[in-house]
Amino acid sequence: MLHYSNDILRHVFADIPDRRALTLLLAALIGLGVPPAALACTKLVWATDEFGVFIARSEDFDFHTKPMLEVRARGQHYISPGAESNRAQWTSKYSSIMITLLDITSVEGFNEQGLSVSALSLDEDSDEIPASNDEPVLNNVMIVPYVLDNFASVKDAVEGLQRLRIVRGNLSDNLKAEGHYAIQDATGDSAMIEIVDGVFKAYHGREYNVLANSPTYDQHLAAWEKVKPADPSMYVGSFPIPGNTSSEHRFIRGKYMLEALPQPNSHINGILRINSALPVVPVSIVGRVVGGRPITSATQYTATYNLTEQVLYIRYQYEETFTQYHVDFKRLNDGKNYLLDATSPMLAGDITTLFEQGNAVMNRYAAR
Numbered sequence: 001m002l003h004y005s006n007d008i009l010r011h012v013f014a015d016i017p018d019r020r021a022l023t024l025l026l027a028a029l030i031g032l033g034v035p036p037a038a039l040a041c042t043k044l045v046w047a048t049d050e051f052g053v054f055i056a057r058s059e060d061f062d063f064h065t066k067p068m069l070e071v072r073a074r075g076q077h078y079i080s081p082g083a084e085s086n087r088a089q090w091t092s093k094y095s096s097i098m099i100t101l102l103d104i105t106s107v108e109g110f111n112e113q114g115l116s117v118s119a120l121s122l123d124e125d126s127d128e129i130p131a132s133n134d135e136p137v138l139n140n141v142m143i144v145p146y147v148l149d150n151f152a153s154v155k156d157a158v159e160g161l162q163r164l165r166i167v168r169g170n171l172s173d174n175l176k177a178e179g180h181y182a183i184q185d186a187t188g189d190s191a192m193i194e195i196v197d198g199v200f201k202a203y204h205g206r207e208y209n210v211l212a213n214s215p216t217y218d219q220h221l222a223a224w225e226k227v228k229p230a231d232p233s234m235y236v237g238s239f240p241i242p243g244n245t246s247s248e249h250r251f252i253r254g255k256y257m258l259e260a261l262p263q264p265n266s267h268i269n270g271i272l273r274i275n276s277a278l279p280v281v282p283v284s285i286v287g288r289v290v291g292g293r294p295i296t297s298a299t300q301y302t303a304t305y306n307l308t309e310q311v312l313y314i315r316y317q318y319e320e321t322f323t324q325y326h327v328d329f330k331r332l333n334d335g336k337n338y339l340l341d342a343t344s345p346m347l348a349g350d351i352t353t354l355f356e357q358g359n360a361v362m363n364r365y366a367a368r
Contacts, residue, residue, distance in 0.1 A: 047188035114186030
């Protein structure tokens with residue numbers, strides 16, 4: 001595998017003023033096997049006593065992901081991309097709202113049943129090769145919409161995915177779609193799913209409430225066990241927790257903050273509490289140099305919501321655009337498809353009425 005030093009990357013990036021050229025370069029480097037310095041997505045799951053389940057995730061990437069907000073009605077027919085003769089086909093049972101990536105796929109969303117699905121980068125991801133090749137083939141860029149369309153509970157989603165042969169797709173000609181997945185429902189049930197070395201692994205239980213990036217989930221759990229406070233009384237400001245933006249540090253900080261959060265006194269209070277606990281990369285420009293070293297990943301947005309209330313709160317922060325807004329999914333769940341550019345600098349407050357009727361990413365996978 002080729003490796004590039006931070007100094008080389010810093011000088012290369014500094015000489016590329018055009019954002020599109022930078023995006024193409026990053027994709028090419030990844031395609032050659034150059035690991036990105038930091039794909040720093042994080043998801044937190046907070047099952048509270050009185051106000052249900054809160055979700056918060058950050059989307060941190062090395063280039064602009066061009067997110068759209070896509071609302072899809074139930075009853076639509078889709079087919080997984082690929083050349084296989086037995087590609088998975090399905091008709092959506094549930095309506096949903098998703099956040100798209102690169103006009104290719106979705107990385108975040110929830111459906112009308114209160115099921116949440118998130119895709120986060122994982123370098124160790126691989127194809128799953130089951131004992132039998134009779135299973136329908138699902139391209140992994142379809143995992144988020146497939147789960148939202150077909151399942152109402154974590155249990156059903158985990159069982160349903162295991163009945164498929166899941167293969168890796170592409171985000172571009174040079175960039176593989178490599179990830180792991182967090183699935184939660186309104187009861188508080190949770191599962192973190194990885195496909196590593198051809199093996200499907202589900203960490204299933206309410207205790208699995210944080211997801212970051214590499215390494216694999218078992219290593220994150222082991223690291224947390226080594227450093228977690230021995231007693232609940234130790235969840236105070238004087239307890240030392242790591243503060244870097246690495247995946248390992250973000251996982252530990254996320255676990256700590258979920259344990260330390262006081263119970264909310266309302267839905268909006270819970271939204272604000274969990275969002276404040278979300279570990280993010282505190283820069284908005286890809287390639288910014290801090291202290292002589294490049295930070296090649298940036299938090300482009302955070303998404304926060306409650307699986308019962310189903311209002312999606314977005315804080316978008318990329319380059320010169322900083323916005324905060326929210327959309328009430330229940331008001332858009334009327335049997336039609338809607339879309340909205342999540343990057344518009346004019347968005348603020350309740351933007352539910354700004355959605356336009358139409359199709360976005362999933363239209364390219366419609367079975368015709």
